[in-house]
Amino acid sequence: MDKPFALMSFDLEMVKQYCEVNEEERALLTSRERPILLLRQRAGSPISPLVAPGNRYLGVMLPYTPLHYLLLEPIRNSPLSSHPWPLALVMTSGNYSEEPIATDNDEALERLAGLADAFLLHDREIHARCDDSVTRIWAGVELPLRRSRGYAPYPVHLPFPVPQVLAVGGELKNTFCLTRERYAFLSQHIGDMEKYETLRFFEQMVEQLARTFRVQPEVIAHDMHPGYLTTRYALELQVPGFQIAGSEPETRNLIAVQHHHAHIASCMAENGLTGERPVIGVAFDGTGYGTDGAIWGGEFLIADYRTFHRAAHLGYVPLPGGDGAIRRPYRIALAYLWAAGVPWDDDLPPVAAASAVERRVLARQLERELNSVPTSSTGRLFDAVSALAGVRQEVNYEAQAAIELEMLVRADEAGAYRFGITVPAPRASHLAPRNSQFASIDTRPVIHAVVADVRAGVEPGVIAARFHNGLAAMTRDVCVLLRQETGLSEVALSGGVFQNVTLLDLVVPLLREAGFTVYTHRLVPPNDGGISLGQAMVAGVQNNY
Numbered sequence: 115m116d117k118p119f120a121l122m123s124f125d126l127e128m129v130k131q132y133c134e135v136n137e138e139e140r141a142l143l144t145s146r147e148r149p150i151l152l153l154r155q156r157a158g159s160p161i162s163p164l165v166a167p168g169n170r171y172l173g174v175m176l177p178y179t180p181l182h183y184l185l186l187e188p189i190r191n192s193p194l195s196s197h198p199w200p201l202a203l204v205m206t207s208g209n210y211s212e213e214p215i216a217t218d219n220d221e222a223l224e225r226l227a228g229l230a231d232a233f234l235l236h237d238r239e240i241h242a243r244c245d246d247s248v249t250r251i252w253a254g255v256e257l258p259l260r261r262s263r264g265y266a267p268y269p270v271h272l273p274f275p276v277p278q279v280l281a282v283g284g285e286l287k288n289t290f291c292l293t294r295e296r297y298a299f300l301s302q303h304i305g306d307m308e309k310y311e312t313l314r315f316f317e318q319m320v321e322q323l324a325r326t327f328r329v330q331p332e333v334i335a336h337d338m339h340p341g342y343l344t345t346r347y348a349l350e351l352q353v354p355g356f357q358i359a360g361s362e363p364e365t366r367n368l369i370a371v372q373h374h375h376a377h378i379a380s381c382m383a384e385n386g387l388t389g390e391r392p393v394i395g396v397a398f399d400g401t402g403y404g405t406d407g408a409i410w411g412g413e414f415l416i417a418d419y420r421t422f423h424r425a426a427h428l429g430y431v432p433l434p435g436g437d438g439a440i441r442r443p444y445r446i447a448l449a450y451l452w453a454a455g456v457p458w459d460d461d462l463p464p465v466a467a468a469s470a471v472e473r474r475v476l477a478r479q480l481e482r483e484l485n486s487v488p489t490s491s492t493g494r495l496f497d498a499v500s501a502l503a504g505v506r507q508e509v510n511y512e513a514q515a516a517i518e519l520e521m522l523v524r525a526d527e528a529g530a531y532r533f534g535i536t537v538p539a540p541r542a543s544h545l546a547p548r549n550s551q552f553a554s555i556d557t558r559p560v561i562h563a564v565v566a567d568v569r570a571g572v573e574p575g576v577i578a579a580r581f582h583n584g585l586a587a588m589t590r591d592v593c594v595l596l597r598q599e600t601g602l603s604e605v606a607l608s609g610g611v612f613q614n615v616t617l618l619d620l621v622v623p624l625l626r627e628a629g630f631t632v633y634t635h636r637l638v639p640p641n642d643g644g645i646s647l648g649q650a651m652v653a654g655v656q657n658n659y
Contacts, residue, residue, distance in 0.1 A: 411491030
């Protein structure tokens with residue numbers, strides 16, 4: 115497995131032996147929240163590269179329980195004192211991937227017997243599962259990636275009162291949100307809603323937090339995707355002891371919120387925006403169900419809390435095999451090559467990664483539009499470029515191809531791939547630009563440029579830099595064009611792609627230099643762990659109309 119592990123060291127001095135730590139990072143690392151903090155590795159770090167393969171950063175935390183201190187305290191004045199003591203211990207949760215953490219001794223002994231070599235048992239009960247929070251410092255402020263232990267359910271203060279809402283979040287990195295007056299209570303990290311055990315954990319925490327904060331929701335907000343477990347939960351809500359308006363499911367006030375609208379509303383809410391004036395919302399992520407049934411993820415929205423207009427988006431590319439392709443970026447790259455009219459020649463890394471039989475099947479799928487959902491996802495474009503550059507053809511965890519591509523970026527490279535802007539967009543709502551000219555951002559010139567660089571022997575770090583530079587410049591250019599149409603000069607950035615601090619370092623200065631006020635996340639994650647807040651805000655406002 116390539117998924118990074120977290121490290122725990124006894125104190126800050128030990129951490130400094132293998133990671134760079136600035137003042138803001140020191141303060142967060144030693145804070146009462148004690149999160150896992152992403153820190154840049156020092157040159158020549160003694161930490162094994164197997165802890166975080168292909169990554170310049172390590173997730174590091176300090177002890178936060180007495181047991182941690184007992185395990186980590188350096189041994190002094192003992193026969194072992196001459197032996198080297200580890201700088202850090204590798205730490206991971208007591209669960210299999212995508213399952214809830216084990217909460218009692220018997221459960222741990224049964225479920226984890228094949229995973230752990232030994233158990234240290236305790237007689238202290240665990241009443242609520244809570245994963246470690248993961249965060250980082252960007253531009254001197256906190257950028258949360260997973261909001262859980264130490265942070266949840268501490269409330270987010272809202273810019274105005276909203277009705278009591280239960281927002282059930284998304285399918286991946288799930289959190290849910292309960293609102294009461296001007297407070298939004300986000301749950302701890304629940305996880306990916308793919309297994310029954312996770313759903314049961316979700317249900318238990320909804321009941322517990324609703325009881326704790328005395329919330330009896332008037333509205334239930336959910337994602338538009340009909341296949342999500344959270345959507346089905348919202349439609350069939352039956353939790354013992356949990357009171358909600360409407361005795362039967364068909365009488366309840368249910369509001370479906372589009373995924374990327376929720377992303378932008380989340381960023382607006384945590385930045386205290388009232389929504390009296392729309393913003394230009396840039397929502398870049400991997401997957402989100404669109405109003406047209408396609409998979410969105412490269413979106414420019416004109417949005418307030420009540421509604422939104424899709425002003426521009428990355429051009430659609432077919433995704434052969436749906437979710438199966440996400441685990442094999444070479445398949446995504448082949449789809450982008452096909453859409454760009456580039457032959458599948460053997461000198462290209464993703465072509466070489468696919469067998470002749472697989473290529474024939476994929477070609478037939480693409481030509482006949484069989485099991486090939488159209489997507490505008492920025493995350494999938496990252497996957498395609500990573501595969502084309504020879505960085506990653508298959509992945510073992512979410513966003514691995516994009517992360518490894520980011521890690522290779524050459525900071526001294528100023529070149530940028532250029533996107534095209536095509537296909538006029540008709541005015542679709544009162545929020546639409548009066549003479550809107552932008553619907554589709556053409557990725558084909560980028561694919562052609564990447565292919566040319568690969569064939570010219572350009573190193574992957576330069577390709578990665580030119581792609582990041584081009585994506586940042588395109589974002590600025592589209593926002594400028596939308597400002598000309600709408601007069602709006604506030605931009606909200608959200609979606610999992612904006613966990614990429616290399617991209618943020620490029621996009622935000624470009625937008626500010628162009629005269630925009632830019633809002634980013636600092637209280638809740640930009641990924642799907644933050645959309646429940648946006649769902650609650652949208653549903654709360656729509657409920658009042």
